[in-house]
Amino acid sequence: MSLEVSHQLVPTLQAKVTPKQIVANRILAMSSVELQQAIADELDENPALELIEEVTCPTCGGPTYGGTCPNCSPRTEGPTATELFEPGPGPARDDPDADDPIARAEASFTLQEHLDWNLRALLPTDLHDVATWVIGELDENGLLTRSDEEIAHESGSTPQAVARVRSAMRGLEPIGIGARDVRESLLMQLGHLRETGHDVPRIAEALVADHLQALAERHFREIAHALQVPEDGVVAAWEYVKTNLHPYPASAFVAATHGDAPRPILRPDVLIRIVDGELEVEVVESRRFxxxxxxxxxxxxxxxxxxxxxxxxxxxxxxxxxxxxxxxxxxxxxxxxxxxxxxxxxxxxxxxxxxxxxxxxxxxxxxxxxxxxxxxxxxxxxxxxxxxxxxxxxxxxxxxxxTASLSIKDQIRTMIEAENQHHPLSDQQVADELLGQGVAIARRTVAKYRDELRILPARLRHS
Incomplete structure (x- = not known):
């Protein structure tokens, strides 16, 4: 028996990744903050790269003149949130970074800037001045204690316009901003926690809405009797409120900017807005530099x-x-x-x-x-x-x-919140109801989603 060894060349195709592709993929994956740093580094290292000087305002996207945005400069007709929250002195006139959009984008937001930037992104142009005025009416706690009619009268607007701005503001972080009082702020935060899948105690809203003063005085037994629940349930719900909510939303923003808040303030990379009845997309960085x-x-x-x-x-x-x-x-x-x-x-x-x-x-x-x-x-x-x-x-x-399962989770949470407290729905009953709505899902999947939503099994939800 003889062995023969032969050499044969077989053509193959291999995808070759070039150094340029590697860098392009790295830039694609960068967050906005990382991209800003990469641009700053490249500007330092490459004299052939230049940042165009005719920049737009990183807050509202409008044109700037002499480094000043006419849209975002302080108003003279009334108090502004900048005055209320005292963010501190701005950069000196001889600061070389004062007009650098990268440096400005990296600077910490004041609450006024955060609200102004987001409201300008959400609202039509004709409401921008109204939004600026409403922001200026917030007190030091982030509450809006004056009525829509009062604000409209002083700003030369209408109560309907003020209400529209206030409605948009209430959807922003920190949740509770623009509430009329502490009670309303806390209720807004509880509603947000429920909507985002947190396991909020069943009686939390009732505690805040009707028994806030009694809670402050620690009259737990009286509250338990009024709500017909165990006293330890009242204590647990109150601890949840104290741990997870901020009575003053402005304080929540300050905590968030220092890394202490449970919900950080996020800046979007992309805006999706309704413009003239149509959904419009904008990549935020395109307006910055x-x-x-x-x-x-x-x-x-x-x-x-x-x-x-x-x-x-x-x-x-x-x-x-x-x-x-x-x-x-x-x-x-x-x-x-x-x-x-x-x-x-x-x-x-x-x-x-x-x-x-x-x-x-x-x-x-x-x-x-x-x-x-x-x-x-x-x-x-x-x-x-x-x-x-x-x-x-x-x-x-x-x-x-x-997240394909998000809408299903939302339906599960809604069903359980609306169930008869004395006859809570089993996982199989939830699956059956979903099937009746055209959603085929196994009982064990319902149990999995329920656990992820931090909702107890039916036997433990029985009151």
Missing amino acids: SLRVAASYASVSAALRSPSWSDQEKEHVREHVGRARFFIDAVRRRRATLQRIAATLVNRQRDYLLLGVRHLVPLTRAEVASEIGVHESTVSRATAEKFVMVPSGEVVPFSHFF
């Missing part, structure tokens, strides 16, 4: 064939101009990819955006990738750790749109 090849390098690059330039000088210009163009292209591609993904989400999740979370439909990243003609990993990179402001004013992660 633009990049270009520095004019001096661009002119030199066009004249490199001249013998007056040495080989070393030519190489320097080619290297830095090429690097700048590639970086600009990568940032633009990131922006375009986010725009296309968000536009697809608007198309596929239109009912959710207009009507609420119960209308969220199952959607995968692969489906979005197929629709816009990219790989699924591209969609994953582009949306990871990024946030969207939806028309309601809520800021949600991109992953929210890809």
Whole structure:
């Protein structure tokens, strides 16, 4: 027996990832903060890259003149939130970073700036001045104690316009902002916690609405008798309220900016707004800055064939101009990819955006990738750790749109909240009711979702 060894070349195709692709993917995956830092670093390292000086206001997106935004400068007709919250002196006039949009974007938000930025994104232009006035009427605790009629009279607006601004404000973080008093602020926070799937004690709203003074005086036995619940249940619910809520929403914002609050203040990467009855998408960074090849390098690059330039000088210009163009292209591609993904989400999740979370439909990243003609990993990179402001004013992660089970969880929570307290629904009964609504789901899946919602089994919910 003989063995023969032969060598045969078989052609194969391999995808080769270039260094440029690696950098482009890294930029695509960056959060807004990371991108701002990357741009700042690149500006320091590459003299051929330039930040366009004719920038827009990073707060409202309007044009600036001499480093000042006419829309966001303090009003002279009345008090502003800046005065109320005393954020401290601004940058000195000789501060080289004073007009740098990257430095300004990285600066800490005051509550006034946070509310102004978000309300301008949510409301039509004709309500921007009204929004500024309403923000200025907030007291030091973030409460709006004056009536819509009083504010309308002093601002030259209408009660309806003030009410519309106030309604938009109440959907913003910190939850409770713009409430009339502490009681209303706490009730707004409890409602938000329930809507987002937290296990809020059943009697929490009743405690806050009807027994706040008695709670402060620790009259737990009297409250328990009035609500016909055990005294330890009242104590537990009160502890929950004290632990999870802020009586003064302005304090919640201050805590959030120092990293102490349970719900951080989030800045969206993408805005989805209703404009003239239609949903409109905007990538936020597109209004903050633009990049270009520095004019001096661009002119030199066009004249490199001249013998007056040495080989070393030519190489320097080619290297830095090429690097700048590639970086600009990568940032633009990131922006375009986010725009296309968000536009697809608007198309596929239109009912959710207009009507609420119960209308969220199952959607995968692969489906979005197929629709816009990219790989699924591209969609994953582009949306990871990024946030969207939806028309309601809520800021949600991109992953929210890809959670197929979210609307089902919402239905389960709604069913259980409406159940007969003496005859709570079993997991199988919930599954049967969902089936009657056209949603086929197994009992064990109901149990899993119920656990994730932190809702007790039926036998433990019996009152």
